[in-house]
Amino acid sequence: MQAIRVENLSKTFRVKKKEKGMAGSIKAILHPQTEKIQAVNGVSFQVEEGEMLAFIGPNGAGKSTTIKMLTGILYPDGGRVEVLGIDPTKKRKQLAYQIGTVFGQKEQLWTHLTPYDNFRFFGAIYDLSEREAEVRIEELAKRFELGTFIDTPVRNLSLGQRIRCEIVASLIHKPKVLFLDEPTIGLDPVVKENIRSLIMQMNREEHTTIFLTSHDVGDIEKLCRRIIIVNAGQIVLDDSMKKLKEHYLQGKGVEDSAASDVSLEDIIMDVYKAEGRTAAV
Amino acid sequence: MLTAVKNQLRVCLLSLKYNIMREMVNKVTFLTNVCFMVLNNAALLVQWFILFRLREDVGGYTLREIMLLWGLTAASFGLSHILFARVFSLSELIIKGKLDAYLVQPKNVLVSVITSSTDISAIGDLLYGVALACACSPGIGGFFLFLLFTVTGTIVFTAFALLIGSLSFWFLRMDMLENQAVMGMISFATYPDGIFQGISRFLLYYIIPVGMAVWHPVHMINSFHAGTLFTVLGYALLLLTAAVCVFYRGLRKYSSGNLMTARM
Amino acid sequence: MRKYMVIYRSVLLENLQYAANVAMGFLGYFVFIFIFVKLWGYMYRTPEELIAGYTKEQMIWYVMMTEMLFFGSNAASVAREVAGDIRGGNIAYLMNRPYHYTLYILAKYTGEWSVRLPMYVALAVVIGMVMVGPLPHFRLTAVWAMALCVILGLTINAVFKMCISLFSFWIEDATPFQWLYDKLILVVGILFPVEIFPQTLQPLLKLTPIYTVCYGPAKLIVDFSPEKCLEILVVQILYLMVGCEMMFLIYRKGVKKLYVNGG
Numbered sequence: 001m002q003a004i005r006v007e008n009l010s011k012t013f014r015v016k017k018k019e020k021g022m023a024g025s026i027k028a029i030l031h032p033q034t035e036k037i038q039a040v041n042g043v044s045f046q047v048e049e050g051e052m053l054a055f056i057g058p059n060g061a062g063k064s065t066t067i068k069m070l071t072g073i074l075y076p077d078g079g080r081v082e083v084l085g086i087d088p089t090k091k092r093k094q095l096a097y098q099i100g101t102v103f104g105q106k107e108q109l110w111t112h113l114t115p116y117d118n119f120r121f122f123g124a125i126y127d128l129s130e131r132e133a134e135v136r137i138e139e140l141a142k143r144f145e146l147g148t149f150i151d152t153p154v155r156n157l158s159l160g161q162r163i164r165c166e167i168v169a170s171l172i173h174k175p176k177v178l179f180l181d182e183p184t185i186g187l188d189p190v191v192k193e194n195i196r197s198l199i200m201q202m203n204r205e206e207h208t209t210i211f212l213t214s215h216d217v218g219d220i221e222k223l224c225r226r227i228i229i230v231n232a233g234q235i236v237l238d239d240s241m242k243k244l245k246e247h248y249l250q251g252k253g254v255e256d257s258a259a260s261d262v263s264l265e266d267i268i269m270d271v272y273k274a275e276g277r278t279a280a281v
Numbered sequence: 282m283l284t285a286v287k288n289q290l291r292v293c294l295l296s297l298k299y300n301i302m303r304e305m306v307n308k309v310t311f312l313t314n315v316c317f318m319v320l321n322n323a324a325l326l327v328q329w330f331i332l333f334r335l336r337e338d339v340g341g342y343t344l345r346e347i348m349l350l351w352g353l354t355a356a357s358f359g360l361s362h363i364l365f366a367r368v369f370s371l372s373e374l375i376i377k378g379k380l381d382a383y384l385v386q387p388k389n390v391l392v393s394v395i396t397s398s399t400d401i402s403a404i405g406d407l408l409y410g411v412a413l414a415c416a417c418s419p420g421i422g423g424f425f426l427f428l429l430f431t432v433t434g435t436i437v438f439t440a441f442a443l444l445i446g447s448l449s450f451w452f453l454r455m456d457m458l459e460n461q462a463v464m465g466m467i468s469f470a471t472y473p474d475g476i477f478q479g480i481s482r483f484l485l486y487y488i489i490p491v492g493m494a495v496w497h498p499v500h501m502i503n504s505f506h507a508g509t510l511f512t513v514l515g516y517a518l519l520l521l522t523a524a525v526c527v528f529y530r531g532l533r534k535y536s537s538g539n540l541m542t543a544r545m
Numbered sequence: 546m547r548k549y550m551v552i553y554r555s556v557l558l559e560n561l562q563y564a565a566n567v568a569m570g571f572l573g574y575f576v577f578i579f580i581f582v583k584l585w586g587y588m589y590r591t592p593e594e595l596i597a598g599y600t601k602e603q604m605i606w607y608v609m610m611t612e613m614l615f616f617g618s619n620a621a622s623v624a625r626e627v628a629g630d631i632r633g634g635n636i637a638y639l640m641n642r643p644y645h646y647t648l649y650i651l652a653k654y655t656g657e658w659s660v661r662l663p664m665y666v667a668l669a670v671v672i673g674m675v676m677v678g679p680l681p682h683f684r685l686t687a688v689w690a691m692a693l694c695v696i697l698g699l700t701i702n703a704v705f706k707m708c709i710s711l712f713s714f715w716i717e718d719a720t721p722f723q724w725l726y727d728k729l730i731l732v733v734g735i736l737f738p739v740e741i742f743p744q745t746l747q748p749l750l751k752l753t754p755i756y757t758v759c760y761g762p763a764k765l766i767v768d769f770s771p772e773k774c775l776e777i778l779v780v781q782i783l784y785l786m787v788g789c790e791m792m793f794l795i796y797r798k799g800v801k802k803l804y805v806n807g808g
Contacts, residue, residue, distance in 0.1 A: 068537050106381065
């Protein structure tokens with residue numbers, strides 16, 4: 001079964017234009033000018049259940065906007081979205097029970113509470129009974145090794161510990177799809193590696209579909225079997241990790257792909273440069 | 282349906298508990314905040330002692346009615362800022378794209394958002410309001426009416442703020458207007474309606490609904506009138522429905538943090 | 546002195562940008578004045594009646610002037626900034642700069658109200674002319690003296706608010722004390738002139754900062770007399786000296802405490 005189906009998805013934002021300085025401000029009040037920004041422009045793709053997908057692109061390419069439409073945060077202007085067979089615009093709440101989200105730069109935890117109290121709160125949000133929550137917290141705490149700091153207020157935790165807690169909080173209700181928006185941002189290499197292996201484990205043991213955006217090539221390489229690159233609101237590449245290198249070199253006219261030494265980073269950079277900057281924000 | 286309501290309530294109560302816990306970390310600060318708010322409100326009674334030295338009535342109100350008016354305004358303001366504090370900064374949340382976290386939760390967005398913070402000093406307002414009402418010795422019936430109108434007043438204040446705040450989905454710069462509109466409403470609500478005549482009186486009863494929130498109720502605690510009671514209840518319900526509709530209509534235009542980044 | 550001028554000027558320019566935002570504050574001012582026009586309209590039974598020696602026009606103009614000072618100065622920003630610096634730990638950097646922290650804040654604040662206040666003056670004049678009518682016996686020639694009193698009054702107010710905020714060195718949240726100070730000023734200074742209070746209280750009220758911060762300047766605008774002006778100026782200068790001395794003292798003690806506790 002397909003976990004995510006997206007057809008011809010679009011979203012535009014209207015942005016008020018304002019010239020610099022006092023005169024500009026006055027002008028903006030008297031005669032406001034708006035500019036359309038096409039954040040997502042006719043995007044279509046599908047994700048199988050249990051897949052691990054990297055959804056990447058340069059800043060302002062439309063990654064976050066797409067994720068937000070998939071999770072029901074933003075309302076699309078055009079096209080269709082189905083996550084686990086549910087339309088996020090129509091049955092947002094029903095969908096919310098089945099998906100989890102981690103936004104690396106935005107915190108959903110209460111900082112003055114301990115991770116344990118936070119998890120209890122999220123348990124209540126997802127209608128878990130006290131007993132169910134207890135069992136699930138214990139299970140996740142063991143797996144994510146939270147034992148030593150589960151009773152320390154979140155504001156006293158290190159960034160790595162916090163991110164682990166953020167991920168646990170979003171897994172409390174056993175989501176079928178997990179959306180990760182730059183989960184390893186700002187972390188040191190050891191913690192990054194630790195987070196990655198935990199995500200791998202989740203995928204293996206609970207068959208969770210992983211939808212990941214990241215600027216970190218390591219994340220993508222280690223975690224994902226498929227990659228979608230968006231730029232200027234459109235998909236410019238959708239390929240399996242295995243075939244990516246081969247297809248890329250064929251496109252370049254290189255016959256013997258095995259002999260050529262090209263890294264994923266080179267390919268991504270090349271795709272960004274070729275397609276991007278035409279509609280730079 | 283009933284379990285959904287129960288579950289929602291469970292989250293709201295937990296949220297309230299955690300909010301108060303956060304403030305209770307420093308008990309001294311917590312207590313001074315609450316006590317000083319009571320003193321702060323009480324200080325304004327001086328104004329009325331002065332005015333009643335000049336005339337026996339102000340806008341048709343005796344000192345007792347002024348105290349009821351203040352009690353009701355303080356209690357409604359307090360209750361709305363304890364339970365629904367976030368509604369009063371809704372504009373900011375919308376403009377800065379801070380609704381995301383609530384939109385991915387399987388709960389009612391609006392309820393989750395507005396119950397997500399608590400204004401601690403508002404406890405002082407609520408206590409002051411109730412104390413002032415008791416000081417007027419309204420009798421058992423009067424006191425129950427006072428409590429009922431505290432609830433309707435809370436609904437009117439909250440719905441009004443929600444309505445204005447929700448306009449931020451369409452217009453920028455509503456954050457300042459929201460603040461001004463709510464503060465303006467509170468200002469009007471602490472003066473007797475008798476001093477306003479003509480158009481301003483009409484506006485204050487129906488458009489900026491001060492009359493529905495406090496003036497009608499004060500008159501009714503003095504001499505009950507069933508018709509007016511239904512007007513107040515009906516109005517509160519209508520305003521709330523309208524505000525909720527506008528919020529959900531606007532939510533479709535919600536732009537998350539994307540506008541922020543685009544604007545830079 | 547020059548460095549404080551530079552601070553003043555840079556903030557002045559920055560704040561010109563925010564002129565549009567201030568327009569919103571006008572609405573709040575208008576609401577207050579509207580209520581008071583209606584309130585005094587009710588309290589005065591006949592147009593000729595005098596209350597505490599004030600005609601209806603003078604009474605309304607009085608509250609318009611005090612509210613104008615209150616809205617136009619936005620002294621809450623001083624309180625917020627100082628409390629924020631101390632609680633946020635920023636103070637550790639600011640106090641080692643080659644200027645005195647408290648004077649830096651004062652210069653900055655003066656730059657802020659230099660933009661705000663003139664706008665409120667213009668607004669007050671327009672509202673007053675339309676809703677109340679011109680102020681009887683206004684002495685245009687004495688405007689400079691009134692302006693001097695206003696400047697001194699606002700500065701004294703800022704000094705007092707800063708003193709309260711400086712308590713943040715010792716207590717976690719000084720805001721509740723700010724509320725109380727503000728309410729005192731509001732009830733005893735902004736809403737009514739001192740003459741309206743019982744005879745026995747009046748001498749007492751004249752000893753409080755209200756007399757110099759609020760009542761003094763507004764009284765001079767509404768009902769100017771050279772003797773009154775001299776009296777108020779003398780009291781203001783005394784208050785400013787005592788207030789500054791107090792501010793420096795609290796600041797010194799606070800900084801010492803900070804050093805002892807290592808920030």
